[in-house]
Amino acid sequence: MAYKNRIVPIFFSVATLFFLLLIIDSSSSQQTLTVESRSNPATSEDCNNRWIYIRNLPYRFNLDLLTNCSEYPLFDDFCPYLANHGLGQKTHGRSHSWYRTDPLLLELIFHTRILEYPCLTNDPDAANAVFLPYYAAIDSLRYLYGPDVNSSFQHGLDLFEFLHSDEPGIWERHMGHDHFLILARPAWDFSQPLDNDPPIWGTSFLELPEFYNLTAMVPEGRPWPLQEHAVPYPTSFHPQNLAYFEAWIQRVKRSRRTSLMLFAGGGGIGSTPNIRRSIRNECEHSTINNNVTANFSIIRTNGVYSKLCHMVDCSNGVCEHDPIRYMKPMLQATFCLQPPGDTPTRRSTFDAITAGCIPVFFEELTAKTQYRWHLPADKYSELSVFIPKEEVVFKGLKILDVLMGIPRSEVRKMRQSVIELIPKVMYRRHGSSLDLRSKKDAFDIAIDKTLQTIKDKLGNMLDH
Ligand SMILES: *[C@@H]1O[C@H](CO)[C@@H](O)[C@H](O)[C@H]1NC(C)=O
Ligand SMILES: *[C@@H]1O[C@H](CO)[C@@H](O)[C@H](O)[C@H]1NC(C)=O
Ligand SMILES: *[C@@H]1O[C@H](CO)[C@@H](O)[C@H](O)[C@H]1NC(C)=O
Ligand SMILES: *[C@@H]1O[C@H](CO)[C@@H](O)[C@H](O)[C@H]1NC(C)=O
Ligand SMILES: *[C@@H]1O[C@H](CO)[C@@H](O)[C@H](O)[C@H]1NC(C)=O
DSSP: OHHHHHHHHHHHHHHHHHHHHHHHHGGGSHHHHHHHHHHTTOOTTTTTTOOEEEOOOOGGGTHHHHHTTTOOTTSOOOGGGGHHHHTOSBSSTTOSSBBOOOGGGHHHHHHHHHTTOTTBOSOGGGOSEEEOOOOHHHHHHHHHSSTTGGGGGGTTHHHHHHHHHSSTHHHHTTTTTTEEEEOSSOGGGGOOOTTOSSOOSSOOGGGOGGGTTSEEEESSOOSSOSSEEEOOOOOSBOOSSHHHHHHHHHHHHHOOOOEEEEEEEOOOOSSSOOHHHHHHHHHHTOOTTOTTTOOHHHHHHHOOOSEEEEEEEOGGGTTTTOTHHHHHHHHTEEEEEEOOOSSSOOTHHHHHHHTTOEEEESSGGGTTTTOTTTSOGGGHHHHOEEOOHHHHHHHOOOHHHHHHTSOHHHHHHHHHHHHHHHHHHOOOOTTOOHHHHTSOOHHHHHHHHHHHHHHHHHHHHHHO
16 A cells, blocks of 8 residues: 555656646647637637747746756645646545645646637747746746755846747747746746845846846736736636536625634734734634624624634645635635735735635735736725725724724625626636636636737837
8 A cells, every 4th residue: 555655646747747748749739729729619800919829948948847846945845736737636536626726836827728728829920929838936946945046147048048049030029028928926036136146035037138028927016017917826716617616606605704804824923013913913802702892783783793803823834735724714704804924915815705705905015006907906995995004003903893894785795796706816727618718717817918918018119
């Protein structure tokens, strides 16, 4: 048995890679395109201005990086999360839509999805945009957590060199303005000024003039975005057909919300004042029988909440690949707190939306100034609560008081708006059924907006 246990995972990951090699190898062949266009009935009309060419890159820019998944001593082995083309293993054997997804694999998830995009072309001259299937965040690990920390300004130069030596006409046609890629870590990790010596944190990928003209998607952009645009972090929910998707929506709608607010996360333990600490304090002192912060009249008249605040302790990364730990509590909560941590954004924002739990933001950088493509900035008051963190940390404002002051009818409307966002922030499973493909998911929206961004850029260049 011990022997069998050792063989299975190895076989699994090799099989996964082998399959990836197959699909990626054939991505530029006419055969795949014919198969794809048959399974995605797209007329040439649909594809007008939407043609994408996938740049052929040597495996050192993508697949070889996956085979090195256990090579970073300071970074967890991510081999287990490569399964299912980067969605990870299913949470349990009978799960239809839930996976142990690691956000680092968004590059692989995107790559897999773009291979089934209906308007791929083999002719770079006919393309409206050129996709670079480069796993930049995975490649950055050797600078961030590995031996190349002192040459982090070199991250990307090898790619640039390749783009200029192999069929240079593809880049030169629009000087890179029509090229795009996705980086699966916050832009901060790629914004090290070139003259920082030794580097403080991050590589300089987004600081290299060589790549200024690219359109880059990231899960978190800088406050003044340059070439990057933020797209949702992947959650663990990846349905493969409309029935599974609808079943989840029904569950979200019917779920009894027995906690007023929930915080799933870690931090806030030290003595320095910060928003996580304030949340922890407020939560620990907020039992229903203690009205120091609770508004009894609301609790009594509504008679619904059995808990005012529910803390799901996610310290030490225990929640990262275990969505059951936080999705069940989120389904049972009305509001989900999204305090900034090391960086302003959180994957948890998208987990909360997926659970129909109304997000509570403490700074604009957490979502409003980030995900404009997917969550329109003018809709925030309809689907989230904003409480400036300074008010809570330094002026004693109680989060519970704010949330309890929101009338129930308002809460119901907000939850409905949040539920409508679920398809827009999910990444459905690759190869999903046609009925589900008719809903635009996070990937589809990202591609539409990228094509529009590139079209606008090229248009501006013509004007000048
Ligand atoms: C993978 O790891 C090996 C051994 O550390 C290294 O020689 C190789 O360059 C790595 N490959 C990539 C693509 O990073
Ligand atoms: C990087 O540079 C710093 C300072 O010069 C040095 O202390 C450190 O050992 C270097 N790290 C590596 C991995 O070479
Ligand atoms: C980026 O575009 C500008 C023109 O908009 C061009 O002058 C420059 O050479 C381009 N950079 C690269 C690396 O191609
Ligand atoms: C709880 O609330 C009641 C009514 O508002 C008040 O009279 C009482 O002093 C409060 N108790 C505490 C411990 O604050
Ligand atoms: C408690 O709820 C009542 C009824 O909605 C409201 O009038 C009152 O201002 C609330 N008290 C606090 C402290 O928020």
